[in-house]
Amino acid sequence: MQVSLLQCQSSRKPPENLAFIAQQLAQLPRAADEPQLVVLPECSLLFGGHEGEQLALSSTEGADSLFAHLAALAKKYHVYLAGGTIPVTSGDGRVYSRSILFDDQGSELGSYDKLHLFDVDVSDNTGAYRESDTFCAGERISVVPTPFGHLGMTVCYDLRFADLFRALRLQGAELIIVPAAFTKVTGAAHWEVLLRARAIETQCYILAAAQWGAHNEGGRQTWGQSMIVDPWGKIVAQLPEGTGWVQAKLDKQLLAKVRQDMPVCQHNRFAAPQLLATPRK
Incomplete structure (x- = not known):
């Protein structure tokens, strides 16, 4: 089974971003009738923008919603689609950064709201x-x-929190997606080592689809280097710069062998992580 990560250089203009993603999906290298998992980066349809722009596009209802556009792409191109992130109303004047997984008919399989918010200072x-x-x-x-x-x-930013990845493994995860928009500074310092560490610790495939380059007239720069890492920590495929596809086939036998030969879950003597409630701002 093939997985495909799309490295993007998204902007504040959803129609342009959608057109780029659709163009890439139309050209996706794939074997006929082979199941295909596509992972888009964080903010793939709307990169940047102030609170008003996020709120204006935060509905998951209607034919012109970002949700509907992603569902339509999954169905049209017959792919399982992890749609990066889109803003979804939280009810307190802000939005959730939600990642939604669609099946190849455009139906929602599951979703996740970003747990750890990037409130940091960067040089x-x-x-x-x-x-x-x-x-x-x-x-x-x-x-x-x-x-x-x-x-x-x-x-x-979840990538920096090993407890989350361990919790996912304990709930049965075999592959973990990391749609991201790492800054150029933090990406150069930590992106690769964190992805490989999370793969080794969890003994999962890590599928990290990233934003790359200068966005919104150079107001923001992201690192790129989308990559697929296997459960032994080996980089199977990556794209350091530019936009386009990163592809690999999943080896379930390798995953099973790594876990059998080194049963770290059984050996771990520490309590399972527990998610703490976050007070509303």
Whole structure:
């Protein structure tokens, strides 16, 4: 079974972003009738924008909603689609950053709201990032049964929190998606080592689809380097720069062998992680 990650250079203009994704899906290298899992990066349909723009596009209802557009892409191109993230109304004037998984008929299989919000200072042109001004943190983890295996869902900054990945493994995850928009500075320092560490710790395939390049007239720069990492921590495929596809086939026998030969879940003497409630801002 093949997995395909699309590296994007998204903007604040959803129609342009949708057109690029549709163009890439139309050209997706694939074998006829082979099940296909496609993973889009964080903010693939709307990158940046102030609170008003996020709220204006936060409905999951109607034929012109971002949700509907993603569902239509999954159905038209007959792919299982992890649709990056879209804004979804939280009810307190902010939005959730929601990742939605669709089957190849455009039906929703599961979803996940980003748990960890990027409220940090970075030595780049932006300087300070405060996602909590616009976004509301999620309150649950998500592992979804799929033909490709049990799929755990995370988003970008979640990558730094090993407890989340361990919790996903304990709930049965065999592959974990990481749609992301890592900054150029933090990506250069930590992206690869964190992805490989999470794969080794969980003994899962890690599927990390990233934003790359300069966005919105250079106001933001992202790292790129979308990659697929196997359960032994080997980088199977990656795209350091530019836009386009990163592809590989999943080897279930390798996953089973790694877990059998080194049964870290059985050996772990620490209590399972527990998700703490986050007070509303």
